[in-house]
Amino acid sequence: MARSCGIRIGPRRYELVVLEGSAKKHRIAAFEAGELPAGGEDPFHEAAAHLKRAVKDHKVPVDSVGVAVDTGLAAFRSVRLPFEDAAKIEEVIKFEVESQLPQFNIDDVVIDFLTTEVSDGESSLLVTAVPKRDLSAALELLQHAGVEPNELELEATAMANASIAAGICSAEDAQLLVHIGDTSTSVVVVDGGRLSSIRAIHLGALSYEPPVEPAAEEGEDGEPAPEVEGPTPEEIQEKIDQLVARLRRELVRSVSGAHTRNPIEAVYVCGLELPGLVGSQVLDVPVYELDVFEEDVAPAPGAAGEVAADEGESGEDGLEDEDDGVAHTAPRPAEGTAPLVVAYGAALRQLGGGVLRPSLRREELRFTGKFERVELPVAMASVLLVTLLGVFNIFEHRRFTFRDRDLYMWIGSAAGFMQGDPKRGIEGNLGEPVDAVDRYLTVVRSQDGDPERTRLESLGELEWRLERELDKAEKALGKSGDIDRPMSALEGLTMVFNWITAHAEEVGRISVHRVDAQYRSGRGSKPDTVEITTDMSFFADSGTEGTYNFERFEGGLRAEPWCSEIQQRGTKTLKDNKGVYVEGMRLILDLNQTPLGEGTE
């Protein structure tokens, strides 16, 4: 549920109202009214601490606080401009009103305006000028109390908003709304439910009291300052009577001077109580208490100046009036609700209620939340970040361009090697151009390269195309590894003869009389072999030595890994005992075991 808070800060007193709900239906969750500490050693910080305590006690929603300041601070002027556009008015209002405010330097005041009437393209404005110094002081006090108000306005407008929202100001008549403040009184004329004029009377309920000075310091000689005797009750009563009489005279002036279309039906008074005012008449116009809380707010015993500062817990014992849209429950002021009207009006506006939209937080005083305070540095940092990232992008892009150029050189060089330069008659090394490869080579050799791929990807694509064409060619040539080729009998025979040549000294002179080398396909787990059947003579000085030679031949071959088996059917001595003859010797070779692998020489 939405919560808002309205605070009236006067020169000596304050009121605080916390609302809960919406603009149309809400209740008072808490309120407090009291005097700001004064007369101590550091009245500013004491007042801030006092408000801080109140804010904490009542759980004030610090992000939704509206503040009303003393109307007596402001000067009011009526201005008529020949246009209706608010933005346009904002642009010119300060210059238009400058000549009418000779008492102020225009740069030292906040200028605000309320449109009182719009007709025939012309706007009647009620211009408010408030010294920035006074507004800053109120803001500083609240900031020290831990509150950053969203908006500042005058007591007069807060009171008018509360009254209009409560239905006090009807469309058929006019009213004089009066808020009696500490040292000034706000007078608002509402005509037909619309704001007509505002006036500040520099007389307040506490005007008879002298301003409170800070605590007197000790004298030079260390003696405490002498106590000043205060006025007697009779003297005070006399001053109050004088004050009321002066105020009545001012109200008579206001009633008589009000230019309203409708008759003024009543004077409604709120704020601090002055005896003898409510219930009387001003120029035959009755004076009533301004009660925006309806009748269900029953006054409770206690003095008005000692308003209880209790938190209002909702709905248990309180009254609720849903018909008028203003629902509120206890706690309630110890005596009367009149002091709370302004604070209530300020709080109501924070909930979206109220018809007047004054704004005194302007220019350097404009609302700056936590983010607002840092948004300018953040914006600058953001721009700096974007700039840095932009530079980083440019830098990285340039570095990448250089590397990309290097890649292009490599790829272009390889492509040039394959394609050559037909224009200059240089033949490429890809002697048999293949369309798919050739086309792509032309693409990658161009400066732009393949638009769909990076240089590296282009390199991969080129590799893939070459490999594919190579694979196709090898398949066409029957070189693909999916068929095991038969063993070569030529290779087997060459290996045997190479062995004999290499071991000529061990096996002596050999004469081959017949050779039959055949490839035998393996069956089952039996491997492919080459079977060599041969007739050979081993020449030597004797049959014995010839036999030795043959045995060395046989033993040597058996030691070779590729010689699986040797079958022989004995030897015959050569004529004249010059060696031995081996007929039908079978050598079974497994060429898969040869360290030479495939191929013969």
Place this chain on the structure above:
Amino acid sequence: MKLFSHLNFARMIVGLSLVGSCVLGYTGWQWRQKRMEAEAALERDVPLRAQQLQVTSRRLTRELRELNRFDFENGVMQPESFIRSIAAQPQIALGQIDISRRETPAGKGVQDVEYTVQSQIKRAEPRTKIANFMYRIEEQSRGLMRVTGILLKPAQKKLEPEDVPVDNWTYDIKITMRRKEEA
């Protein structure tokens, strides 16, 4: 939402800068990745891959040339013509030869086509010629044809065991070309 309801120049700058920063950060990071990838590739892979491309292109050229010259399956050259062309080469010159052809299955879906080469007139040839013939068959067919049977008999009649035969031989050479069975 309050932030955007009070949009001012600074907030607009912040918002736009944040969006811009995200975009620029992403693109910058991508450029950086690409650049680092390119640098790493240039340092390690690209020179080797470029060289390998050249090697592959040469290999492809060789294979394509061979395919153009020696494509049995596509009928560029018939195996028997190839064998005869080898036999007729100057250093070989085996003269008139007979070639017989036989097809035998060599496993599932694989077929051996065997060509048996003999001298038509049983003429004996020097061992070097016959060896050259067999070597060229295997070498120039780039392993597609294998010499799978060699029967060499000396031309000399009535050769005794202690005789050293003259280096002339009659030959009976079996050449096998293994291929997939046609569907």
